């Protein structure tokens with residue numbers, strides 16, 4: 118009885134977009150726990166290891182759902198490595214890029230690990246002004262811009278050789294996904310690439326019977342489309358859906374199930390725009 122009531126309350130708060138607030142309060146409890154305080158202090162005293170400042174815990178929470186600094190730094194590095202390994206496997210040399218984009222860059226968890234890529238214009242964009250404000254002040258090797266929830270981006274046509282979007286397409290309904298895919302195509306050079314990560318097959322056990330049926334039927338499964346852009350809006354993609362629908366106008370040149378090592382256990386796709 119109590120459990121059922123708790124579930125209903127949590128369900129209602131979630132649909133109203135308020136669960137993030139509840140989670141944040143709960144997370145704050147974690148932040149205030151001696152284990153997290155000591156762990157974060159140890160990490161901050163040791164430095165980031167990459168020479169760049171570490172964002173405040175409240176910003177880390179906005180992109181990662183955790184206040185854990187060690188996690189933020191280690192998995193950001195793994196995300197970077199997943200990208201560079203994928204490029205290498207596909208014989209793409211990032212040192213030859215003129216410009217690359219981290220779309221939905223958050224507070225720079227992954228872009229910070231590209232700071233040694235000299236002679237490449239490194240750009241990041243996000244629709245959250247707090248995250249971009251921090252990046253602009255602290256990650257001075259890159260150029261940061263803000264966009265709205267819906268396109269466009271403030272870049273000219275064919276500016277970028279490469280863009281990546283880690284756990285970004287995972288937080289919108291279908292209309293926004295198609296609109297953003299078209300916009301990213303506009304700013305990428307012909308022959309350029311987009312690397313993206315999605316919630317795929319590995320998330321099946323957490324789906325309801327109906328959601329699983331739709332997923333297996335090649336449909337997109339969207340939870341709380343009315344909260345698009347927030348992490349609480351969650352989208353699940355089968356490989357068939359990405360290949361047959363989302364990747365229209367481009368080619369899937371690489372697919373690694375659970376390959377997003379910085380966003381476990383998301384799938385990784387490399388798309389080429391013709």
Ligand SMILES: C[S@@+](CC[C@H](N)C(=O)[O-])C[C@H]1O[C@@H](n2cnc3c(N)ncnc32)[C@H](O)[C@@H]1O
Nearest residue numbers: 180221222223226243244245266283284285346
């Ligand atoms: C789960 S976080 C991932 C952040 C970052 N890519 C990373 O891996 O650390 C999702 C990010 O997408 C951003 N986002 C959501 N909708 C967006 C949109 N329409 N345009 C740009 N960024 C968006 C959010 O603000 C948030 O920073």
